[in-house]
Amino acid sequence: MNYNWDWGVLIREPYFEWLVSGFLWTISVSVAAWILAFSLGSVVGIARTTNSKLLRGIGTCYVETFRNIPLLVQMFLWYFVFPELLPEDAGMWVKRELPMPEFTTAVVCLGLYTASRVAEQVRAGIEAIGQGQRNAGLAMGLTPAQVYRYVLLPVSYRIIVPPLTSEFLTIFKNSSLALTIGVLETTAQARQIEEYTFQGFEAFTAATLLYIIVTSTVMLLMKLIEGRLRIPGMISLGAK
């Protein structure tokens, strides 16, 4: 294996800037998509535990649709196919005037996909509490909305902190798929450095380290938070 080592390439102009900007894009895509995934996922997850057949059906359809199509195919659907399906004016607007089209598409796609996974965790959390608590709340005269707000949700969110952490890490890793529609995030920049300099080993090592640092930091932080949020006498769990 003959290979010209040159670790200096990583701190040279403009490659260092490329890595930094790639890293910032990775973080922006992941955080923005996570906000969408968490809010929508909570709504869908709650819908799947209600007594309404219609809401449960919609929730199930949502989850099954998004879980059973590869993320990359979804990315292409949003980027290439979705604008074609809109009415002409709206389609034109998406194609021509949507601000930061690649970034926005990546965030929407990742967010909607991960929402289906978050929904499963939220549902598992609520179901883990059991029917008794719900009935007790209703018997006390709380409305169904109040039962969720004051009885079910506060407990279930505390139970599902660990699986939600791993969902966040999944979205963080999946943000690399944004490169397929042209977002120059960490992996894309590493690849670009390799193509420009042929220093693939150094470039990919840098990207790998960035991912590992973030993953380990998040895990460490969440361990601390988990310890504080843990409900005594209850083991944490998640949906598989």
Add this chain to the structure above:
Amino acid sequence: MFGEFDTSVIFDNLHFLLEGMQTTLILTVIAICGGLVLGTLLALARLAPFKPLSFIAGSYVNFFRSMPLILVIFWFYFLVPHIVGRPVGGFYSVLVAFVMFEAAYYCEIMRAGIQSVRKGQIYAGQALGLTYTQNMRYVVLPQAFRNMVPILMTQAIILFQDTSLVYVVGVKDFLVSADLVANRENRILEMFTTVALVYFVICLSGSLLVRRLQRKFAQ
């Protein structure tokens, strides 16, 4: 819009698309088999009483689990020709990447499965005078595999979806074939919708099957 949805493009290129699907399936099957073998070995190493061995296996798993699959694919696409010393083509690089990557996930599933076998079983095996290997081979692993079947199948479905990521290095799987046709015939809408539908039907049937198995095992 759907008014001009042209299905003939799909049938005209059916043979080409099926070839792509064949590559996808071959990749999935080999990655599952390779991943299972390597994953089982890793899980055994991770649970081994010999500390350095379990540390190495643990680091391997954590390392691969904190990396995006795309980056792993790029890594091996770049590394494999360097290690082998000659160009090997995208398919083999990707295959190595998938086996190594999946092994980390299968290892965790295996570990959970092995740990789900009750301690009493292991003690009983030891009391009968079985060696560590015999105990694993005849007592623990057969039970562990049974407990793991649903999760292993779910992982297989995820892997089947993940193989579409070979797109980034241009290996001609189902998605890439469809993409080629879409661009050649300028039929992006039809091709991508078809691809999504095909994946959806296959994966949904798979997950329904898993759910039935789960119910059967739970009885």
